[in-house]
Amino acid sequence: xxxxxxxxxxxxxxxxxxxxxxxxxxxxxxxxxxxxxxxxxxxxxxxxxxxxxxxxxxxxxxxxxxxxxxxxxxxxxxxxxxxxxxxxxxxxxxxxxxxxxxxxxxxxxxxxxxxxxxxxxxxxxxxxxxxxxxxxxxxxxxxxxxxxxxxxx
Amino acid sequence: xxxxxxxxxxxxxxxxxxxxxxxxxxxxxxxxxxxxxxxxxxxxxxxxxxxxxxxxxxxxxxxxxxxxxxxxxxxxxxxxxxxxxxxxxxxxxxxxxxxxxxxxxxxxxxxxxxxxxxxxxxxxxxxxxxxxxxxxxxxxxxxxxxxxxxxxx
Amino acid sequence: xxxxxxxxxxxxxxxxxxxxxxxxxxxxxxxxxxxxxxxxxxxxxxxxxxxxxxxxxxxxxxxxxxxxxxxxxxxxxxxxxxxxxxxxxxxxxxxxxxxxxxxxxxxxxxxxxxxxxxxxxxxxxxxxxxxxxxxxxxxxxxxxxxxxxxxxx
Numbered sequence: 001x002x003x004x005x006x007x008x009x010x011x012x013x014x015x016x017x018x019x020x021x022x023x024x025x026x027x028x029x030x031x032x033x034x035x036x037x038x039x040x041x042x043x044x045x046x047x048x049x050x051x052x053x054x055x056x057x058x059x060x061x062x063x064x065x066x067x068x069x070x071x072x073x074x075x076x077x078x079x080x081x082x083x084x085x086x087x088x089x090x091x092x093x094x095x096x097x098x099x100x101x102x103x104x105x106x107x108x109x110x111x112x113x114x115x116x117x118x119x120x121x122x123x124x125x126x127x128x129x130x131x132x133x134x135x136x137x138x139x140x141x142x143x144x145x146x147x148x149x150x151x152x153x
Numbered sequence: 154x155x156x157x158x159x160x161x162x163x164x165x166x167x168x169x170x171x172x173x174x175x176x177x178x179x180x181x182x183x184x185x186x187x188x189x190x191x192x193x194x195x196x197x198x199x200x201x202x203x204x205x206x207x208x209x210x211x212x213x214x215x216x217x218x219x220x221x222x223x224x225x226x227x228x229x230x231x232x233x234x235x236x237x238x239x240x241x242x243x244x245x246x247x248x249x250x251x252x253x254x255x256x257x258x259x260x261x262x263x264x265x266x267x268x269x270x271x272x273x274x275x276x277x278x279x280x281x282x283x284x285x286x287x288x289x290x291x292x293x294x295x296x297x298x299x300x301x302x303x304x305x306x
Numbered sequence: 307x308x309x310x311x312x313x314x315x316x317x318x319x320x321x322x323x324x325x326x327x328x329x330x331x332x333x334x335x336x337x338x339x340x341x342x343x344x345x346x347x348x349x350x351x352x353x354x355x356x357x358x359x360x361x362x363x364x365x366x367x368x369x370x371x372x373x374x375x376x377x378x379x380x381x382x383x384x385x386x387x388x389x390x391x392x393x394x395x396x397x398x399x400x401x402x403x404x405x406x407x408x409x410x411x412x413x414x415x416x417x418x419x420x421x422x423x424x425x426x427x428x429x430x431x432x433x434x435x436x437x438x439x440x441x442x443x444x445x446x447x448x449x450x451x452x453x454x455x456x457x458x459x
Contacts, residue, residue, distance in 0.1 A: 021235040079234035081385035082327040174388040230421045232387035
């Protein structure tokens, strides 16, 4: 591999880590432009356990917004860990995987924790890496009883 | 951008990820030299929700130490996630943001969890990247009831 | 440092982050080839608090598998945070450290959380970075009471 290709691989990895992070910040902080910027045109967001797929950036963003409303969420926190990224520079595609630890607070102030894994596909188009497919598979979910502290918050 | 500038941007990102991690290790493991090494001279640590600011490395380190004493902490664990870093090489400055999941054990052995976001500013001085400002905004806090296991620990 | 050496240092850091992640994915998803691929021949896995050491890849993988069986684990989730990596290119060795947040579900469906720190040593052999020593030191452990939600799951 040339020096240039080696730098490009490191830059691709950096760009993909950033997308993984912006997905979380965008959803949790309801910065919907940030959330939208993660996805290539025509991208697919698959919620595997629910058998759901959302196709295209407008549908994906609408689904993100509706999750806040549907669950009456007061807070949402997605924390990524364990990113693995495999870049194919020649084909301008990459595979990614990351675990995520989710803490959400529902309308009744109770907290729910979930742990899931994202399996991703990325493409570089016009020089820009974005996500073309994210499959979310939840494997764990449980509820933390609200403490007195929370109930007063 | 030249190859050199592209490498420098990747190195800056690497250095800033390291500072984000050293902040946590330094505070949690009470390695105060490590904690101090994260900050440029004159840096500001702002605890936004409390309306507090600590200015300069000696004041920041003193505040870190006093948090352990004031709360009678037995353990502290800060886990970062979702780093986003924007480097301006020409100006030798960078913006960063990371979420953090905090677990602390208080003097009565009870555990408290918090989730917060750090919004950071970095500067490169004499070739070395360090933090010049960190704003910590806590958005979630709740208490985990101590288990029998904990009470016996 | 030459441009090449600077790229090699960034690549080493990238490779080591990947090993840290593959350890978690391999153990948690019981992808034992992935778990095995993290370690150099003759590597040592030290569980400091228990005074245990496992030497060599076959012994390490056997121990990983036996932990699932011994504890009757239904799920395991290791989430890394705060990676710090120091690379010595000339000597082809590196030191690493990362915190980890562990959530495991036992046979009775109860969940246990642990927080630990890994202190690692890496070597590059035949151009490939792998782990030669991991010391796991657990500093926190507690139990989350199973919720109704979990009991029905």
